[in-house]
Amino acid sequence: MNKKFLVLILLLIISINLFAGRYAGDFLAIGSGVRSLGLGGAFSAIANDGSAIYWNAAGIAQIRKTEFGIMRAFLYEGLASYDNLFVCQPLPNEVTIGINWTRLTIDDIPIYKEDYLVGTTVDQRALNPELQLTGIPDGEFKSTDDLVQFAFAKHVHYDLNLGWLFFEVPFDFYFGGNIKYIKRKLLDNIGTGTGFDFALISKTALSILLDLDWLGKLSWGLNFQNVGGTTITWDTESKHEDEILFNTKLGLALFQPLEFLNSSFILSYDVDYVYDKTHHYGFEFLYKTLLGFRLGYYEGNFSTGLSLKLYDFNLDYAFVTNNLGNTNRVGLRVDF
Numbered sequence: 224m225n226k227k228f229l230v231l232i233l234l235l236i237i238s239i240n241l242f243a244g245r246y247a248g249d250f251l252a253i254g255s256g257v258r259s260l261g262l263g264g265a266f267s268a269i270a271n272d273g274s275a276i277y278w279n280a281a282g283i284a285q286i287r288k289t290e291f292g293i294m295r296a297f298l299y300e301g302l303a304s305y306d307n308l309f310v311c312q313p314l315p316n317e318v319t320i321g322i323n324w325t326r327l328t329i330d331d332i333p334i335y336k337e338d339y340l341v342g343t344t345v346d347q348r349a350l351n352p353e354l355q356l357t358g359i360p361d362g363e364f365k366s367t368d369d370l371v372q373f374a375f376a377k378h379v380h381y382d383l384n385l386g387w388l389f390f391e392v393p394f395d396f397y398f399g400g401n402i403k404y405i406k407r408k409l410l411d412n413i414g415t416g417t418g419f420d421f422a423l424i425s426k427t428a429l430s431i432l433l434d435l436d437w438l439g440k441l442s443w444g445l446n447f448q449n450v451g452g453t454t455i456t457w458d459t460e461s462k463h464e465d466e467i468l469f470n471t472k473l474g475l476a477l478f479q480p481l482e483f484l485n486s487s488f489i490l491s492y493d494v495d496y497v498y499d500k501t502h503h504y505g506f507e508f509l510y511k512t513l514l515g516f517r518l519g520y521y522e523g524n525f526s527t528g529l530s531l532k533l534y535d536f537n538l539d540y541a542f543v544t545n546n547l548g549n550t551n552r553v554g555l556r557v558d559f
Contacts, residue, residue, distance in 0.1 A: 261528020
């Protein structure tokens, strides 16, 4: 079987009854951004760059400068391309808005129309060489999946007074959500749908809570994806519908400074509750905020990544293993 056709079946779960329905949105699980994938997808409690629109929209409230980012990846031994672009804009009163566009593309998929076989019988095709399959495609087509998300997030600070301990514990809460539009194109048919995510993040200082000055911050994140379910409706005669399942992402992250090295590190963990649960683990080391190194793991797949910051430019790279083929991701984030 042609590799492109195989990948199309595995990734796009095309709109026939055998494959449609509960797995129609699996292309969304690939994930946006570069840094986040270098961390194995354990990012919902970190979510402090523009890719947070996908991982945890509440996190964009942590962005207090205009941020623009682009990403390009070639998936599954180059059979598919994956592109991402986002813009985040801070507003007054600790509010940030953002927009994210992601596209999965598979080019040059062979198509076998076999119109000349219509009306023939099995015996005729077996006896007549002119009616036997040539293995030569009649043409090619391109399949695309687009995801557009508009996000809104708000930051709220609160000092919890623990009077009997004679001190206050600071908490930072980030609330947000996004509205998403999905468009899938396969041959001459188009499927569209809209959905909604709601998310939050909470951070507190362990140094104050445990009275140890050297400790950093603890963060937890929660992202409810496709609240109420998201339905993709195709423009076929039957108006076939595919369902994208509701998913809950829960994450924890420890932000620990290393003052003696003028550096810091992050340990993170995420779990997705859709299907049979997926666990994600990540580690990031930052040197003077200029150079970053990260590792990640999820469901038997490993990832690693690097980042380099020059002035307001952040260059990110990630390498992700996968049974369908390893992936290299490259991205650029700009703050201004």
